Amino acid sequence: MFNIRTRRAALAAAAVTASAALVLTGCAGGGSEPAATYDPDEKVTLDFAFWGNDVRAEMYDEALAAFNEEYPNITVNTSFLGFPEFWEKRQTEAAGGGLPDVMQFDYSYLRHYSENGLLLDLEPYLGNIIDTEPLSEEILNIGVVGDETTGIPTSTNAWGMYTNPALLEQAGVEEFGGGDWDDYNAWMKEVTDGADAAGVELTGGTDWTGRIQNFEISQRADGEDLFTEEGEPNFTEEDLAAFWKQGDEIRTDGSVIGQQRLEEVYPLSGFDTALTASELTWDNFGASYLGNLGEGYTELGLVAPPVTEEGAKDLYLKPSMLHSISSTTDHPEAAATLLNYLVNAPEVGAAFGSNRGIPASETQLEGAELDPLGQQIADYEASIADRLGDAPPVPVTSYGQIEEKFRLIGQELVYGTLTVDEAVEQFFAEMDVLLNQ
Incomplete structure (x- = not known):
């Protein structure tokens, strides 16, 4: 559909193959330790949570349908709530050790969840499963807390x-x-x-x-x-x-x-x-x-x-939102694959336009084809x-x-x-x- 799809798929596949013997998963204290090897053909189910409304839910449905065409072995179960309720539920889940595998994340909560060891350090996946070429250094630095990258911005807003x-x-x-x-x-x-x-x-x-x-x-x-x-x-x-x-x-x-x-x-x-x-x-x-x-x-x-x-x-300018992975996910590489897609895929840009803000990733911006409102936001910024x-x-x-x-x-x-x-x-x-x- 888009001219970078083949390159991105090849990069993700190569990354999974190269790192099949090592998968990192967060522990209760926020560190990372080896887990089971990852089989790219294994059937995997991930939970993905976001805040929003029915409009945004339809956009995610479109984006995830495209994701499943490329990664048919990964099933994504979604759930969404209003913003305050979303964080109330995350707080309850965090106390019980049951955060979703992948989450839309807000900048205001990033330090709290990161310093409490609740988010996976994404550093081992940067440059392989998570393509960093389309993201500026300033954008990547937004998701760094201490010495760990725990979130990748999807977009910026003002x-x-x-x-x-x-x-x-x-x-x-x-x-x-x-x-x-x-x-x-x-x-x-x-x-x-x-x-x-x-x-x-x-x-x-x-x-x-x-x-x-x-x-x-x-x-x-x-x-x-x-x-x-x-x-x-x-x-x-x-x-x-x-x-x-x-x-x-x-x-x-x-x-x-x-x-x-x-x-x-x-x-x-x-x-x-x-x-x-x-x-x-x-x-x-x-x-x-x-x-x-x-x-x-x-x-x-x-x-x-x-x-x-x-x-x-x-x-x-701030990140309108980020995407993060739970430190307790059972499938960190599959989760990183989903995160990379949600941040970089032009298909996701096509589904959302400017709904999540002006895309931070160059490749996602290529797919966005900003509608009049999206262009209005870009002009405003x-x-x-x-x-x-x-x-x-x-x-x-x-x-x-x-x-x-x-x-x-x-x-x-x-x-x-x-x-x-x-x-x-x-x-x-x-x-x-x-x-x-």
Whole structure:
């Protein structure tokens, strides 16, 4: 189907043959030790888990059908959940030693799972079963924790703001034209008022102070990452209080959707249920939004987040997701073969387009044939080049849990059950526990 298929298949087959006498599998302490030899003709079943929705599941079905044409001896059983539930299940599985063989992985959890010996070191497979030629050194370095490579990025993405042109037209409001956070708040109020006048159930957006990424880019605008290289908090209670207080007005004037309404449509968001006109998020969420919005919504706007300080290098490219292998897999070479396919195969690029972000692998990008949305994302990432700075340190061990605490406390602020000062005190207390557990 694609001109590199034969080369890739030959490379994988050669790697399996050359390494048939040595297979590495993780032990409970995170090390690697010899396991049974691998027969490339042996019937193998792998469990693969990802977060997403029905749209992404269909894309994986297409990709894995192509995988099975090339590797008919490897059966892949898939499962998927929403993002929070996905990590809740992984935590339960990790405690019982039963993680899936191969997993979609999020950057914020990579250090935690790696340092606890839960992920297989991929180094022995790099350059043989896992083709590294299509991946830049910068991309490969993203998946290194300590001295081990425990994840391979599938794609990169950046923080941005999606808008819904069809809803804006109903509200009689133009696209957000840029500016600072006060300008964004004023724009959301204009959208909400316009929708009220038109008799449409619509607000300008969601309380943006409930997302830790917006706090992060605000801190980066001052030249500070959220955490140091050593994993220590790099912000104060005063910093967080000032950030959360910026949401006081929009939480009470009706500019943003209420928390009770969000609970009613969960696990979808206000944006992909056409209840809000904007959403600050990672730019690879566009395909899922369009899929969930359904018929009648054919395009989205994608613009840069509000500016905290002009000229700041507050944004950065991060892996939209990685793929990792459990250290306890019984079939590490078969799992590495699947991982390589999901990261590098042009057939996977053809199935996903930009759903997982702009492909990090040159060969996968060749197969992607970006649709209008994918090209829009690529153009967006080019447009923010002047705001892109160095990526922050690998997230601290408990970053995923810290991010979730931030989100949940943000919900309490919208409900009005916590004051900002109470929220700050609670967040720092819970963050201290998570960082020192």
